[in-house]
Amino acid sequence: MIAGAKRYLPLLWMLAIPVLNVFYEILNRAGAHVSSLATGLDERTPFLPAFIIPYLIWYPFIMIMLIVLFMKSRTVYYRTLLALSLGLIGCYLTYYFYQTTISRPTITEHGLFYSLVNMIYHSDGPYNCFPSIHVLTSYLMLKGVSSCTNLSRMTRWFVVVMGWSIIVSTVFVKQHVWLDMAGAILLAEMMYYAAGTWLLPRTAVQRRQVE
Template sequence: MNSKVKAYLPMLWILVIPVLNIFYAVLNQAHLPVYSLMTDLDAQIPFVPMFIIPYLIWYPFIIIVLFMLCIRERSVYYRTLLTQCLGLVACYIIFYLFQTTVERPTAMGTGIFEGLVNLVYSTDNPYNCFPSIHVLTSYLMIKGAMACASYPNWERTAVKVCAWMIIASTLFVKQHVLLDIAGAIAVVELLWYGVGKLSLGQQSKFKGEVVRQNLTAD
């Protein structure tokens, strides 16, 4: 097999994500009781249709960042991807046990941005809100970019700006509320730490095994 092709084979692990997303579709419907986490502060946040652009950029953004991590620092790529998969599983469990919804605007204009918002609304029911998967994965890309030593500062800044724009967009297009964002960030921080500790433990175990084998050989 060509060495260049072989180098990109780990990217195939990303296909686990669409498989996991099957559960999102199954859970994205009302099952009683359905809760609302909207606060008075959320009610003050305006509906801004143009933010649908960063909201939709989320799809290529995640793939691009994971691809860059894969070709630059494989260990960070695996840590990021595993954290994302575990985060999705955690979200689906929460969706099943604690289903939430967000009230959407009923009156919109007829511009291109409003049309895109309506397209999103028509394909994504207003459930599976807490924690926000958009926020979870976007914030995770920041963690991955910051952990990758070969990422130059300007690229890290670009990832941060894009990620926070996407996170903000979830509020401005009324797909999520503030607690959805807080919950997603908390899940990432917990899992990122846990996966990091696990990988360090595995590395230490491997190094110890190598040392024992060398001593035995001597």
């Protein structure tokens, strides 16, 4: 039983995420110099409150997907989690040295979706925007799934639909602008590549030693 429990100990590395997220609250306030990356595209992007649902599903989605990757491929799990942690560090450094903000709509309508959007607006300051952590982490789950060959087609389609729903929700609920999304995807690609460059050769060496 103890041996079986030890098999799941690597899941504890996921605790790096809430530890790193401490810096989110520290940095999520107005500094001396705050920029806006809003473009004409953002002005033409509609506010769609229904997208608050995938936006809120983000956190359990990330946790569940990391567990799925752990069960299916340790190598992909470690690579994705390392890329995520490095990405968070990159985000927080950017927030510190180059703070951006977003202009959010005033919610006057009533209803479930509007109430949920208001809840997010009141609990999450309009800073820490570029790059988007929602987009960074969701895109990394897409990268992890694409690297995990032993997942069913249905699972892959579900993750793709859910991941991209979360990604686009960031602009439709006016929590981010399009450049926040683009920057996060670029950062995710870089960190996933870097994590693979560091981890994959070591995995190959370990396999040869076992053989």
